[in-house]
Amino acid sequence: MSDKGLTHVALAVSNLDASIAFYGRYAQMQVVHRRKDPVNGTPVAWITDQTRPFVIVLIEQPPVKHPLLPPSHLGVACGSREEVRHLCDQAREEGCLKAGPDDYGPPVGYWAFLSDPDGHILELSHGQEVAYTVEQSQTASHS
Template sequence: MIDIGLTHIALPVSNIEKSIDFYATYAQMQVAHRRIDTDTGVAVAWLTDHTRPFAIVLIETKSIHPVLSPLAHLGIGCKSREAMDVLCDQARQAGVLVDEPKDSGYPVGYWAFLRDPDGHTLELSYGQEIGLTVEQGNT
């Protein structure tokens, strides 16, 4: 089987371990592949949440210019509003909560923005129907 369609997004990171911990904590992602690139000597990790064939590719580098900052962001759907509130409480205590949770109603739902260790933005949400809308082909 060959991969087609959107498969990944690559993010430059300054400390791959900190970024792996961040995405494991707030996006429930795990390392699917890890290596030191033979051409560049750079650490690379592919993270997935195993819900679809998509990965965040972390590439360790010395120079970071956050590409994903509001409004550009990665979006993660949470299993419940309560689960999202727990993650937001953790993020608040860790100093990485950028925007407090807010309910914007249908179709946006309940959402909040977090900042990863390099300034990229992660959106947590509950009640967005992106997957359902795409599956049904609604416009």
Template sequence: MTIDLGLTHIALPVTDLDCSIQFYAVYAQMQVIHHRIDAETGVAVVWLSDRTRPFVIVLIQTSSVQSVLSPLAHLGVGCQSREVIDALCDKAKQEGFLLQAPKDSGYPIGYWAFLRDPDGHTLELSYGQEIGLTVEQTP
């Protein structure tokens, strides 16, 4: 029997599950890998994954969101290029999701921007942070 070890997920309350699923599909290339109605509470729950690692965002339907991940507390997604970030930020600006325009902060922070999801949680798009490479190279 295989069991999960280490950091596996973050759970976020959301008021409109479909809007949040769409937001994370577009801006973080995530897809639903699990969907259920909780038997005890009747609450809808989905797991989203970008399928690059065994980590998910758990979205939990709720009537209101009391606390959110604010800019300093955020989810971070590595992107393929600065151009991808620019294109996503152009779209986010049009849709009212852009919180912080792209900025180059040099190494190790890289090129990054902040978006706000439909419930106010912050998603960082970045290029050049090398977090995955640092983890792999650290003994």
């Protein structure tokens, strides 16, 4: 079976285990593949939330010189506003909440920015209309 479409985003990280823990805690992602690069010995992990065939490839290469900063970010949809709020409370206690939570209404929804251990920005949201927007564009293109 061959892949088709967008399959991954790769991020340089300074500590693979710390990044795996962060994305597990705040994005419910888990490791589905882990290895050392056979050429240079660099530790690599693929993480996913198991909702679609998509992974974030974490590549340990300290120091991280160019973190993903606003407006660039990774976005993760949460199941409820309460989940966003709970994760923001936890992030605030851990010192990684950068902005929010704020409610911008549709199509942006209720969102917040968190900073991973290397400064890459993770957006948590509820109420964005990504699936609806994609579905509507497919319906319109088939009319």
